[in-house]
Amino acid sequence: MKRALASLVAICLLTIAPAAARRYTAARDGDVVVLSDAATATSVSIMPSVGNIAFDMQVKGHHVLRFAQGSAAAFKASPNTTGIPFMGPWINRLDEQAFYANGRRYPFDMALGNVRGAIPIHGFLTTTDQWRVLSMTGTGDGAALTSRLEFYRQPAWMKQWPFAHTIDMTYRLKDGVLEVITSITNLSADAMPVSIGYHPHFQLTDSPRDEWTIAVGARRRWTLAANKLPTGSTEPIERFFPDPSRTPLRDYDLDDVFSDLVRDGQGRARMAVTGKAQQIEVLFGPRYNAAVLWAPKPQNFICFEPMAAITNGINLAHKGVYKELEMLAPGAVWKESFWIRPSGF
Numbered sequence: 352m353k354r355a356l357a358s359l360v361a362i363c364l365l366t367i368a369p370a371a372a373r374r375y376t377a378a379r380d381g382d383v384v385v386l387s388d389a390a391t392a393t394s395v396s397i398m399p400s401v402g403n404i405a406f407d408m409q410v411k412g413h414h415v416l417r418f419a420q421g422s423a424a425a426f427k428a429s430p431n432t433t434g435i436p437f438m439g440p441w442i443n444r445l446d447e448q449a450f451y452a453n454g455r456r457y458p459f460d461m462a463l464g465n466v467r468g469a470i471p472i473h474g475f476l477t478t479t480d481q482w483r484v485l486s487m488t489g490t491g492d493g494a495a496l497t498s499r500l501e502f503y504r505q506p507a508w509m510k511q512w513p514f515a516h517t518i519d520m521t522y523r524l525k526d527g528v529l530e531v532i533t534s535i536t537n538l539s540a541d542a543m544p545v546s547i548g549y550h551p552h553f554q555l556t557d558s559p560r561d562e563w564t565i566a567v568g569a570r571r572r573w574t575l576a577a578n579k580l581p582t583g584s585t586e587p588i589e590r591f592f593p594d595p596s597r598t599p600l601r602d603y604d605l606d607d608v609f610s611d612l613v614r615d616g617q618g619r620a621r622m623a624v625t626g627k628a629q630q631i632e633v634l635f636g637p638r639y640n641a642a643v644l645w646a647p648k649p650q651n652f653i654c655f656e657p658m659a660a661i662t663n664g665i666n667l668a669h670k671g672v673y674k675e676l677e678m679l680a681p682g683a684v685w686k687e688s689f690w691i692r693p694s695g696f
Contacts, residue, residue, distance in 0.1 A: 375494040377487040383423050386494035391527030403482040403498045406434035410696040417552035417652040430478050435551040439476045440512045442548030443662035446580050451669035452544050459511050493525030514543040528692045535685040542678040544665045545685050548658035555626035560651045561601035566623040569609035583672040605646040608662050622655040628695040638687035640675045657689040
């Protein structure tokens with residue numbers, strides 16, 4: 352009897368121990384999926400039903416992303432200026448209530464209400480509840496969540512952007528680094544312009560904004576008109592940031608567009624914000640061709656925005672001003688990542 356009981360206890364311990372010792376986990380609680388890395392005390396909270404936005408990232412209890420709402424319920428009620436929202440089918444501003452592709456003008460139907468303003472901004476997908484979770488995993492290789500948005504199923508979206516496509520988004524947490532992977536499949540018969548991006552809001556907790564320094568891995572800054580649209584001309588970044596590798600943020604009220612990104616051997620461009628000891632690095636993969644930096648005074652956050660094209664890049668490409676717009680061929684897949692790497696927390 353004792354031997355049988357001992358064997359049963361041993362089996363139970365073998366069953367429980369691997370789960371208890373697991374470094375990476377992915378768990379769902381209602382609307383929220385949490386990815387965790389126990390070894391680095393890092394967690395990422397995502398709400399698929401609100402734009403699939405990663406609304407909170409913490410390292411050892413410190414909020415790496417601006418999380419002004421303070422709770423998941425408050426975020427769901429007012430999902431603004433926080434986390435890592437996705438912007439599509441275009442990011443930032445357009446110079447008219449229309450866009451151009453393949454030599455044709457596509458005017459927006461303003462009566463639908465999903466596109467607003469004389470200068471339409473940030474598309475209309477940011478807080479959609481149409482994302483569907485495909486998989487959640489917690490393995491020895493990291494914790495991950497993959498979700499899909501089937502754009503082509505929504506008539507009001509197709510009316511504004513008549514290119515059938517799907518978007519797959521994967522958040523992957525490994526070694527304390529969050530990778531955001533985006534895959535777009537063009538299901539339409541025509542080439543589709545790619546001008547998507549993200550609008551992540553970062554913060555440091557060991558010092559106020561005026562004590563932060565930033566590093567900007569870019570060579571060119573686009574000059575902007577009063578309405579924040581690129582004029583078509585650029586200047587060397589050193590005319591704006593005398594030392595792009597270490598610029599005091601207190602000297603700047605930023606809402607600026609940069610391109611000709613500086614790449615490492617893997618094709619990644621680096622942006623960073625540094626406080627007393629804390630640092631957040633953001634690495635852009637090769638198909639993110641541009642960045643917007645937004646750090647309005649006196650707010651205690653900064654956005655390094657990975658963008659597939661510059662602000663108004665779709666329409667500037669039609670005018671022959673912008674040469675780097677990527678056109679995704681029918682049946683082709685656009686795939687790229689950016690990485691968030693906190694340290695010093």
